Amino acid sequence: MMMTSTMPLSAPQTARWQPGASAAAQHAELFAPGGEGAGAALALALARDHLRGAGDPLADIPDERAWLWVQDKAAIRLSGRPYRPGLPRELRHRLIHVAADKPDDALFAIEEGLRCRDLAFVVGEIAGNPRALDFTASRRLSLTVERHGVPLWLVRLDAARDLGSARMRWQARSAPSAWPHRNPRAPGSATWQAELFRARSHPPGEWTLRDEGGALHADPMRYTGPPHHGDLVRAPIDRPLAAG
């Protein structure tokens, strides 16, 4: 607390984001379209990148802590459930999946997971802009992450960029993959177009991220101009008066 308060606000912004840059646990939000796997896949890639950076390289025992994947019902309907054979090899046996009915329950499960230091990280997947996920809820999650040191990647499927307190906010979508060696007509290794549009410690930017043999590889696309802080006011949404 004292450190951050004495640092000038602009100083941490100088470091440009790159894979392996974030060793500290933080709350990141990824906005992604619902009809593709880019959001969750990029969240997992970033989580693996974080684990590689945060883990002790000299530890005898590999990190075998479980990790939590929380989905609400709409997210499951939109993009399906995790499929164990398709998960990264070092993560597949450690997954604990939570299927929540409502966004409130999903947020509760995410927060409980963040409080449990036996978890390596938490991935949340929530569709749309539910009322439960307002700025207060987002702030709660950020504070819990900072207090207990369990990082969170919250995937927002088909969501507008509303107000949020996440330390890093990404916009993710799939990108055409590189040509594979074996079969030039087959899809190659997973590639995503990721735009970091708001971050506390990095200037915004856009990258093409690629998963190469488990390591995250970034090609910078271009440098965007002034940061976009998200809409300060929630966009008016038509809803019946009875809904409050």
Next chain:
Amino acid sequence: MAIWCAHLSIDRWLLAEGCARGTGADAQPHALIAETAHGPRITALNPAAAQAGARRDALLADARAVCPTLATSPADPAGDLAFLEALALWAQRWGPWSAIDPPDGIIIDVTGVSHLFGGEAALLGDAGRRLIARGLTVRAAIAPTAGAAWALAHYGPQPAIMHGGDSLDDLPVAALRLDPAVNLLLRRLGLKRIGDLSEVTRLALARRFRNRHNPAANPLIRLDQLLGRVPEPLLPVIAQEVPLVQRRLMEPIRHRELLDRVMADLAHDMARLLEARGEGARRLEAGLWRVDGEVLVRRLELASASRDAAHIVRLFAARLDDVDAGFGIEMVRLRAPWCEPVALSQRDFDAASEEHGTSLAACMDRLVVRLGEGAVRRPVPHASHLPERAQRWQPPLEPQPASQGELAFHERPLKLLDRPEPIAVLYATPDGLPRRFRWRGQVHDIARAEGPERIAPEWWRERSSARLRDYYRIEDEAGRRYWIYRAGLAGDGRGGVPEWFLQGLCA
């Protein structure tokens, strides 16, 4: 087993003097005296004094008249009792349970342990040897009841082991552990041996001592205890550790703030120690060792048992005001000589989890309680080649079932839709690669594709009309990667035109 230290006070005095029997100070008549209302009275004396004519319980002045060279030193009954307690604990080497028998005996329960020492005689010999090695004059006996063992140790032959058929009738009535007044009364009645008592009608004895309820005043009760007819509860000696924490300091401290810090650390350690024992402190002693060898002790008594570190620190803060640190304090020690049980209580469960986080099991419990059993699960592999059957779900903390290694010939999607969604596909040939498809109202042009990967139905559990699947891993022009399949082949005779489905979303 009863052990009687016949000359406990004198033995302790000898040990304190550091001289062997009959040499040094013990060669001269010597007596231990206690102050009474009528002047100093002899409580114990050495053999030289006894030979010179002094008697126990005599006034010192009378004894001096008989033996003018009698040297004296004060008796220490409290020290004797403490020694006896320590001896009773030490004597638990011969049995699991021991009691002190004031003023100078101990009783040990050796039921069923004598074979560990090679029999009762060997056990008794071992006890005698070890106690003599400690410089004590002892008499020991083993008997079925505590009363009988006591009687044999005090008045029986040595070494004495009482077996089932043995009789104690020859022992004097004093072996019944009676008050001196009752002993005197029995002697006046002409009952000198225990055997004499059994010759008197039991009814007559009961009537004679009908208003004596104290066992030490009622020979009938003592006789029954001796013979094991009535139980005789004894108070066992149990070793109790005093919680103690201390800090040795690298640099002697001379300032109050540092001392407060050390006290806070100690109070915290003490609180943890007491918590582990499920106790709270009623009395606390802080000892401060100064560099110059001085020890300052501050005591504190609490109204009710407590292990609240902050509370202890606050109370000690007032007591440490007058501490003179001198050249510095090099060690601080905190003891809790008096503790009382305080049940562990779980306060502020929510606050604790807020503060320190939860364990994985606690986290799972909280999730399951709110979201239900089926909501929190983990995927485990299952032996099936149908993609949707290749994983099953089980409760999160159950051990994962053993399974064969997964073959990594084909890439699998990251996510699987709960139910494959039908898509409309445009293709060049019915069996060939798809070109374009419509899913959820959106048209995707297929840029790249891999396949087909043919997965046959599981004929042993499905109907004969189940169709095979040809899976394709595709990427559309925007880079979105999907896993789609065609159910069946054209002309396989199991339905009409093959339908297409989208089943998985790739990374």
